[in-house]
Amino acid sequence: MRQSNFRSTQLSRRDLLARVGGVGLAGLLGASPWKAMAATIVELPFVNGRRELVTNFPRKGAMLLQRTRPPLLETPFDVFDHGVFTPNDRFYVRWHLANIPTTIDPATFRLEIHGHVRQPISLTLDELVDKFEPYEIVAVNQCSGNSRGFFHPRVPGGEWANGAMGNALWKGVRLKDVLDRAGVKAGALQVRFNGLDTGVIPQTPDFMKSLAIDHARDGEVMIAYAMNGEPVPLLNGFPVRLVVPGWYATYWVKMLNDIEVLNAPDDNFWTAKAYLIPDTPFANVVPGQQGVKMIPINRMLPRSFFTNVKDGAVLKVGQSTPVRGIAFGGDTALAQVLFSPDTGTQWQEARLGPDHGKYSFRQWEVPLRLASRGAHKLMVKAINTAGSAQPDHANWNAAGFMRNVIESVSVQAV
Amino acid sequence: MNTSRRNIAPIRVVPVLLGIALAAGLAWPQTTDSQPAAEKRTSGPGQLWSKVSVVLPTSENRFPPGKGSQITGQCLICHSAGMVLRQPPLTLDEWVGEINKMRNAFGAPLPADQVDILAKYLYTINGRHSSGGPTTVDGQGSR
Numbered sequence: 001m002r003q004s005n006f007r008s009t010q011l012s013r014r015d016l017l018a019r020v021g022g023v024g025l026a027g028l029l030g031a032s033p034w035k036a037m038a039a040t041i042v043e044l045p046f047v048n049g050r051r052e053l054v055t056n057f058p059r060k061g062a063m064l065l066q067r068t069r070p071p072l073l074e075t076p077f078d079v080f081d082h083g084v085f086t087p088n089d090r091f092y093v094r095w096h097l098a099n100i101p102t103t104i105d106p107a108t109f110r111l112e113i114h115g116h117v118r119q120p121i122s123l124t125l126d127e128l129v130d131k132f133e134p135y136e137i138v139a140v141n142q143c144s145g146n147s148r149g150f151f152h153p154r155v156p157g158g159e160w161a162n163g164a165m166g167n168a169l170w171k172g173v174r175l176k177d178v179l180d181r182a183g184v185k186a187g188a189l190q191v192r193f194n195g196l197d198t199g200v201i202p203q204t205p206d207f208m209k210s211l212a213i214d215h216a217r218d219g220e221v222m223i224a225y226a227m228n229g230e231p232v233p234l235l236n237g238f239p240v241r242l243v244v245p246g247w248y249a250t251y252w253v254k255m256l257n258d259i260e261v262l263n264a265p266d267d268n269f270w271t272a273k274a275y276l277i278p279d280t281p282f283a284n285v286v287p288g289q290q291g292v293k294m295i296p297i298n299r300m301l302p303r304s305f306f307t308n309v310k311d312g313a314v315l316k317v318g319q320s321t322p323v324r325g326i327a328f329g330g331d332t333a334l335a336q337v338l339f340s341p342d343t344g345t346q347w348q349e350a351r352l353g354p355d356h357g358k359y360s361f362r363q364w365e366v367p368l369r370l371a372s373r374g375a376h377k378l379m380v381k382a383i384n385t386a387g388s389a390q391p392d393h394a395n396w397n398a399a400g401f402m403r404n405v406i407e408s409v410s411v412q413a414v
Numbered sequence: 415m416n417t418s419r420r421n422i423a424p425i426r427v428v429p430v431l432l433g434i435a436l437a438a439g440l441a442w443p444q445t446t447d448s449q450p451a452a453e454k455r456t457s458g459p460g461q462l463w464s465k466v467s468v469v470l471p472t473s474e475n476r477f478p479p480g481k482g483s484q485i486t487g488q489c490l491i492c493h494s495a496g497m498v499l500r501q502p503p504l505t506l507d508e509w510v511g512e513i514n515k516m517r518n519a520f521g522a523p524l525p526a527d528q529v530d531i532l533a534k535y536l537y538t539i540n541g542r543h544s545s546g547g548p549t550t551v552d553g554q555g556s557r
Contacts, residue, residue, distance in 0.1 A: 067493060067500070068496055
């Protein structure tokens with residue numbers, strides 16, 4: 001019953017959602033009038049953070065629209081309070097290039113494996129399913145620039161709040177098994193992945209990403225043909241996408257149709273020149289700092305979030321309230337989630353929910369009883385099994401990558 | 415397509431895990447509603463390799479009028495206006511950096527002599543005064 005008390009508390013809090021309607025908006029959005037009347041605007045908590053909640057993308061429910069073409073759709077954060085598996089129709093969407101096939105015919109689709117191999121192979125989807133041992137893993141897919149909108153000073157790019165991430169059960173085949181079928185030759189260095197999307201003009205570099213050969217063959221990197229027990233939505237990479245557990249989503253190539261084994265370092269734009277981070281702890285530099293060694297972005301860091309309490313929430317003094325959220329360990333398992341009711345002065349260990357594997361979201365919960373009236377700052381911190389903990393201070397880099405600072409919410413006790 | 419091939423979907427672990435959680439007396443929120451009915455209806459496991467055809471929405475978002483706004487047609491070749499309009503306010507130099515990133519990294523067909531005009535336009539609609547500090551724009555073009 002504490003639960004229901006809490007939910008009514010939530011309803012009374014100042015809500016960030018504002019309902020807007022009117023013909024002007026209908027014209028602006030190109031929506032039908034009845035739809036525009038119900039259009040919902042969400043104000044993300046940073047400058048120029050106004051987002052429309054849209055429902056007009058295929059196999060997607062209500063998503064925060066950042067860009068229509070190519071689509072950038074953010075998961076509204078409330079979704080993460082419903083469980084650790086992010087529903088496919090609420091899973092965030094991020095495309096780089098606008099020439100995205102809108103029709104995929106499984107009868108003609110082929111996955112090519114070629115390059116520095118003994119025998120190039122071309123697989124149909126049925127062959128991928130039938131000829132390889134199925135493999136499953138639960139893993140978080142997080143955009144390199146998740147939370148970029150919170151960077152200070154601000155940096156240009158995809159201006160996400162915290163919803164450019166999701167967690168799913170991926171089913172498919174191990175990349176290792178597929179590479180072994182083609183036979184990787186001695187001297188292979190990297191494996192490069194390409195999907196069906198291309199730039200609108202030929203001058204735009206095709207989106208491709210590479211992994212080191214040993215990483216590609218580690219038995220965890222996989223080619224997924226199912227997401228949460230369903231086909232992968234087209235906007236998340238139908239018919240197959242790469243899954244790179246523990247690594248940022250830039251490597252999880254969507255609509256994967258071409259795998260090339262390389263015997264020389266990949267010099268393509270997206271691997272060699274884009275998605276680079278400062279080679280420093282937490283990819284952190286001082287704004288304007290020059291001469292820092294840059295390396296490709298790689299392993300994820302631990303993070304934790306509140307999902308049932310937001311800034312401005314009003315709680316009752318002396319009443320126990322379950323405070324909960326989600327956390328993940330990054331490139332290895334979550335070890336602990338610590339909660340502080342007092343701006344980080346005291347920390348207590350949160351109770352953790354069911355474990356779905358080391359790359360998954362995991363829920364955490366603490367009972368909270370605030371003893372005094374007034375403002376309280378709640379904090380949450382994840383620590384992974386490698387001992388990496390979320391830092392007290394936010395990182396900064398010019399690309400807006402890898403934010404993982406301790407999260408906090410300010411609440412009022414009355 | 416034979417039946418065994420079609421039936422490749424993973425077992426539905428969510429309800430099982432929820433059951434375990436409830437048995438353990440935990441108050442984790444409901445997860446069974448995380449698979450929407452519409453999704454099950456449109457593409458259940460039995461249809462896994464059905465042909466997929468979708469229509470992606472087009473953007474009705476427009477750049478506001480102003481001197482230089484006509485050049486934004488070049489931007490719209492590759493992306494809709496929302497990406498630009500939802501950026502944080504940038505200094506004039508930062509807008510120049512963004513435009514040159516589009517030209518140099520992505521091949522935007524924008525003549526060099528139009529960069530300053532477009533930058534001034536973008537600065538006018540979404541600019542901030544330079545504080546004298548360092549620019550926060552880098553040239554990776556990965557974002």
